[in-house]
Amino acid sequence: MVGFVIVSHSDKLAQGVVDLAGMMAKDAPIAAAGGLLDGGFGTSFEKIQSAVESVYSPDGVILLMDMGSAVMTAEMVVESMEDKKVRLADCPLAEGAVTGTVDAAMGMSLEEIMEDLAQVASQKKLE
Numbered sequence: 001m002v003g004f005v006i007v008s009h010s011d012k013l014a015q016g017v018v019d020l021a022g023m024m025a026k027d028a029p030i031a032a033a034g035g036l037l038d039g040g041f042g043t044s045f046e047k048i049q050s051a052v053e054s055v056y057s058p059d060g061v062i063l064l065m066d067m068g069s070a071v072m073t074a075e076m077v078v079e080s081m082e083d084k085k086v087r088l089a090d091c092p093l094a095e096g097a098v099t100g101t102v103d104a105a106m107g108m109s110l111e112e113i114m115e116d117l118a119q120v121a122s123q124k125k126l127e
Contacts, residue, residue, distance in 0.1 A: 003029035003055030011035035028101035029055035060085030
């Protein structure tokens with residue numbers, strides 16, 4: 001099953017998104033990688049890398065990021081894992097996590113989930 005890593009500048013935000021997605025897709029592998037190693041705000045290469053390893057399977061892992069340097073740090077992690085199937089999704093954090101984990105729990109492939117997440121990125125909340 002495809003795994004997920006939630007990358008945020010805040011440990012609490014990352015864990016909250018993991019908790020929300022877990023309510024919708026209990027079996028989907030998902031890990032939080034929020035904040036710095038010392039608990040401060042920021043992003044940590046080591047935390048992201050460890051989170052990817054914790055949910056990795058041959059089906060792959062999708063990283064969802066909150067903003068700015070979280071994207072840059074996640075890109076560096078993906079580049080360091082050339083031998084693994086790891087992708088970055090460009091979509092809203094909470095909506096993407098719920099959609100992606102539900103898709104994974106239904107057995108969708110990494111490529112199919114990435115297509116769904118592209119749709120999530122273009123959905124409007126208000127008309």
